Amino acid sequence: MRFDEPALRNPIDDLTVFGRPVARIEGPLKVTGAARYAYERTELGKAAYGVVVGAAIPKGRIRAIDRTAALASPGVLGVITTLDHDRLPTADMCAATLFGGDVIQHHHQAMAVVVADTFEQARAASRLLSVTYERAEGRFVLADEEPRAEAAPDTENGGPDAPDIDVVGDFEAAFRAALVRLEQTYTTPYESPAMMEPHASMAAWQGDHVTIWTSNQMVNWAVRDIPRALGIPAENVRVLSPYVGGGFGAKLFIRCDVVLAALAARALGRPVKVTLHRPVIFNNTSHRSATIQRIRLAAGSDGKLTGISHRGLSGNLPGGLAEMATSQTKLLYAAPNREIGMRMATLDLPESNFMRAPGEAPGLMALEVAMDEMAEKLAMDPIAFRILNDTPVDPHVPNRRFSERHLAECLRVGAERFGWSARQARPAGVRDGRWLVGMGVASAIRNAIPMSSGARVRLERSGRLTVETDMTDIGTGTYTILAQTAAEMLGVTPADVGVTLGDSNLPRAAGSGGQWGAANATGGVFAACVKLREAIAARLGFPAAQCTFADHHVRSGNDTTSLAEVAQRGELIGEDLIEFGDLGKRFQQSTFGAQFAEVGVDAFTGEIRVRRMLAVCDAGRIINPVTARSQVIGGMTMGIGAALMEDLGLDAKRGFFVNHDMAGYEVPVHADVPHLDVVLLDHPDALASPTKAKGIGELGMCGAAPAIANAVYNATGVRIRNYPITLDKLLHELPPLSAL
């Protein structure tokens, strides 16, 4: 099905189960431990255990690896070292070598996998390798490399010919002429996705075919990249990823666990499973780059922005992607003069790659604080200032409208619900016992990305429906929303629908990333259901266009047949692919939000506690308010982490992230998170997808951190522009206790 015209009324709009709160259909499996993740599968038989050994230098070569002692260790079946293989080709959009060759690009790059009968044996033997390194000088400090940084054009939005800097009008002239100006630099730290399930893969070969159970967000990218890495035909690889214990970007691409499990299984002729032990994940896999962002804003005394400049810098290995922290600034506020662009510096650190809300998350951490600072300079309310500078069109392509844009409504609804009117504009003006209390707000934007997505829906003889696709559920609720889609289209309940996901033998779907999963995958199931409805109508001799499906029955005029009766005559299958035309080009399709935070800062110690948070979201039709809300609170929670604690600490001499485990890399825990309030506005987007949904998984993270940062400022009068905002940065600038 081609989606190139705005969606008209269709069976989804009945909203019998689509758009309704439905508990996760796989929930009972998850709460009882019955859902099996990659390392826990039994289908391939008893697997040997592989333990990965990472390089202890950040850059250089491996001269030799002596494996004698490891091989002699009890239970060891084999040791495969990176010197045994040529360098394996790197996956698209990735920069780090997964395995092979003697060149070390970054700390903890996989050097070897030690395989044994038991995990204990493999782990013990993995410590017996003796490695001779030849260390090279590396570049580890982002700010130091700024002079050598190169432009990182926004090809994702601007295509292959995107300019180095997006320019409209004459920013410098506007800035010089402006009555009110802001010029500030903000930094965001290296962050780790730190999903709870470590990367894990289990592989077994049958002849020259390999089956791999893995934990991966994008099955269709995995089956593209694995054959390349292993040098075998694509059709010889089957990948299964039905449960993913969180990804947040870390599992978009295959990592070394996949190739090492497959290589070891091939070498040993038996199934092998490999999980990355936690301390190796942070430096072996990918993280979000730190950024340095310089923002300049120009406005007249009326508060209208006359110029926006947002220039950013991030780092990566050669050939890697930049953290596009400036892109959202092209779309968020109006201003006639603009210059926006990223640059990227080459670093010899582990690979930077996509992490939840790539670009927007750190970009808004700078822009939305700058907006708060500018509102203060203008003596305007930060919400009024944002609404005044709202734009109905893409400010860089003024004839391009947004499909739907309700940012102002988000801000207004949120202000009302959060009690914004009680906020004191003067910082450090509210006291609650030992706590300085403040409120902050930030806008949120994250684009909707149309991607083709396929699915098959079977009406089985039993009368049950089964949805089949290689789509994944990474905690997002995919199982449930696909069941809702099929149920709505065929007039049954979600309980009548089975959903099989994450198998590369099934129709290829969009996968999970960039908050594109929900809208595209439900679009694919919608298309397959249209086909199935046609097949059912044809069997009954009904004209397909006039059939309605409701209450387990098909109706055409006065004729009614139950689906069970149709099914008894033999299984029927609908399979299709949703493909998108140029609506996404003609209209800017984005999701919007407003984030509100209230914090308390201990007047004596500078300790920061988040007291309340609210997110108001404009994200198209909400498919399932339960799972959508969960996506948003998950993003808000990660926003608390980004604002207040998350920070991969760099050893600038040895070139690695020091706090590479779950204790050293601090993420929010229960005690850090208050009740989180979410309002989901109802603005179906007929230009975005046939279900009028857009996705919400990353929007909830956008704006959450700067809302907290602005609240900390409002509470204390101390503006911290280098995240995370920790008490040591506040302590010496807190208001004198006598003034309290």
Added chain:
Amino acid sequence: MPQSNMNPPAASGMTPVRFITVNGEQHSPPEDPRTTLLDFLREQLDLTGTKKGCDQGQCGACTVLVNGTRINACLTLAIMHVGDEVTTVEGLGKPDALHPLQRAFVTHDGYQCGYCTPGQICSVIGALAEIDRGVPSHVTGDLSAPMITTRLEMRERMSGNICRCGAYSNIQDAIAEFVGEPR
């Protein structure tokens, strides 16, 4: 499959108990003394509901109940639990017969990816038992007053169980329903 007891009867009075009891079934301890309780459960008994998030006591995904007390199964060796009664998430309920706390997690969407969930659930049960025993926490106010299960208490006591998906707000709602707020 979980093995049932394959041990011979105790030969003498010196070693009266030689089993680790898991969810009511007796199992011989592992041969390799290096085996953690977590790996014993997951790799030898195929009780994979208990998760491994870090293997070093930092995340709580491996939380199980040993004689009713919650512990991180990755931080203890299986052979140290001969004679102990271990309860894992599989011992609390089944998909078609959920424990009321498991049902509350489903009702309140107290999870997303599900990987931290078994640990969260076992941890709630362990934490409530601590409150029942009068064990105070960092946020407990009056130590001589009867202990009450507030949201503040539960947020504090559950903070060893990381949920990177950020389901905390919903987990607290699930707990509140289970304990019958206010308790």
